[in-house]
Amino acid sequence: MENVVVIMPCYNTQDTVKEAIESVYNQTFKDFLFIVCDDCSTDDTYNILCENNYGYSLFKNEKNIGTGWSVNKMINEICTNNELITWISADNILDVDFLQKHLEKIEEGYAITYSGWLTFGNLTIPRQLPNQNLLELKKSYRLGPSFLFRKKLWDVSEHFHELPGEDYYFAVDCALNDAKFGFIDDVLVKYRLHENSVGGRLTNKTINRICSDDAKKRAQKIKNNNGIETYK
16 A cells, blocks of 8 residues: 555644544554644644644744645655645544545545545534535535545646635646546545634635636536546
8 A cells, every 4th residue: 555644734723733633643544644734823833733742743834825835835845656645624623434434445446535524613514525526516616625645646736726725626637637536425524614714714705706716617628628427
């Protein structure tokens, strides 16, 4: 099996980061590298991370660059060509079988795997499961917070976007590169929805419109280039 890398970008998550980290170390699959990157937090996040009771590799950006670019930086600096990679926001919680189930699926020959998730928090909405038809991504933002992908797929994509909705942009780019997607029909992540989360910020109509218009155009290219109605 390839090396497995879990990346956690952090910015002002002092109230949630410990629980997120614990969910990573509670995994039934144990053989992985855990990388934590603080994006110049202005609260107590970095001091909490420095306690490091779990032995993760800790990095700190020289300036605030955002979630997507923090992930790109860690992949570019740490990962080689043989890794399987995922990243988790520092306010989300992984199911204990998250890595195990993603690895079982990706070993079936997929380039990227994704699953359902459950929202919680003060803006909570019902359980979310992404559409298995990747062409339908043009109708929503949600590949979701639960995915695992091969490093070689990141190499040929446009990487993670600087705007909120990084997972949506990445999924569309992967589809444009004819990636084989594997869907896991299970809820493997609890996604904390609050005013400062990506989902919460996407309620902003301006951000919503920018993400939607751009990603819809990208998604439409899949249909135009491939001439197919289903994409798995």
